[in-house]
Amino acid sequence: MNAPTDVLELVRDGADLIVPIHHGEPHTVIDALEAHADRLTDVRIHQMDPARERPYINGEYPGRLTHVSYYLGPGCRQAYWNGTCELVPAHFSEMPLLLREHTRHSLVLAASTMPDEQGYFSLGTNADYVAAFIGEVPFFLQGALASDS
Numbered sequence: 001m002n003a004p005t006d007v008l009e010l011v012r013d014g015a016d017l018i019v020p021i022h023h024g025e026p027h028t029v030i031d032a033l034e035a036h037a038d039r040l041t042d043v044r045i046h047q048m049d050p051a052r053e054r055p056y057i058n059g060e061y062p063g064r065l066t067h068v069s070y071y072l073g074p075g076c077r078q079a080y081w082n083g084t085c086e087l088v089p090a091h092f093s094e095m096p097l098l099l100r101e102h103t104r105h106s107l108v109l110a111a112s113t114m115p116d117e118q119g120y121f122s123l124g125t126n127a128d129y130v131a132a133f134i135g136e137v138p139f140f141l142q143g144a145l146a147s148d149s
Contacts, residue, residue, distance in 0.1 A: 004032040007109065007140045013041040016103035018133065019110070021048045022073075024126030026111045026142030030054065037061040044068050046103055048095060048129070050075030059084025070095060095129035105137045112141040 007029050011017065019025055025047070033040065034056050041064060048070040050057060056065035057079045067085040069076045079085040090098055099105055108130050115121045121141070123131060133139075 002140070004028040004142065005036065007032055007107075008036055008039060010107055010138065010140060011040060011043060012106065013043070014104070015043045015106040017043065017045045018099055018103065018105060018108045018130055018137070019045055019047040019050075020108075020123070020126045020130045021128050022051045022126065024110050024123065024128060024130065025051045026109050026140075027051070029109050029140060029142050030056075033065060034061065037064040040064045042066075044103070045109075046070070046099060048090070048092065049073040053079065057085050058082070070098070092129070096132035099129065099133075105133060108133050108137050108139045110139060110141055112143055114143045 034054065037056065043064065044066045045056070046068045050073065052075050055061070057067040057076050059079065059082070067076060067079065069080065069085055069087050070090040072080055072087060076085050080087050088098065110123055110130055113122045113124065
């Protein structure tokens with residue numbers, strides 16, 4: 001099992017990180033990126049609907065972490081109005097194509113179930129547009145425990 005901070009070994013300068021919608025967001029992995037933002041340069045996190053406002057969305061790590069939103073939900077609406085995150089308006093069905101054509105799709109960060117005895121796991125009901133990248137892009141997963149919500 002990897003620690004959330006292990007993601008730092010995989011994130012290069014200028015990386016485009018793809019994160020699933022809302023509940024598929026790997027909170028501890030993004031916490032690790034924010035905690036070590038001083039080690040990052042021009043990293044962009046692409047997500048349709050963040051679960052909540054976060055410091056990086058509110059522009060607290062300029063030149064280090066930038067949020068690119070594809071929908072202005074409660075987690076990023078104020079940040080967009082404040083000019084601290086970017087917006088690419090999109091229909092949900094367009095997400096895989098947009099992300100393939102307009103990002104480096106460096107890494108997918110997602111929450112998942114813990115692997116079973118055979119190593120199988122699930123991205124759950126929030127597999128959404130990130131599922132289109134299985135087998136094409138490296139994934140870094142945050143395993144959810146039964147007590148996680």
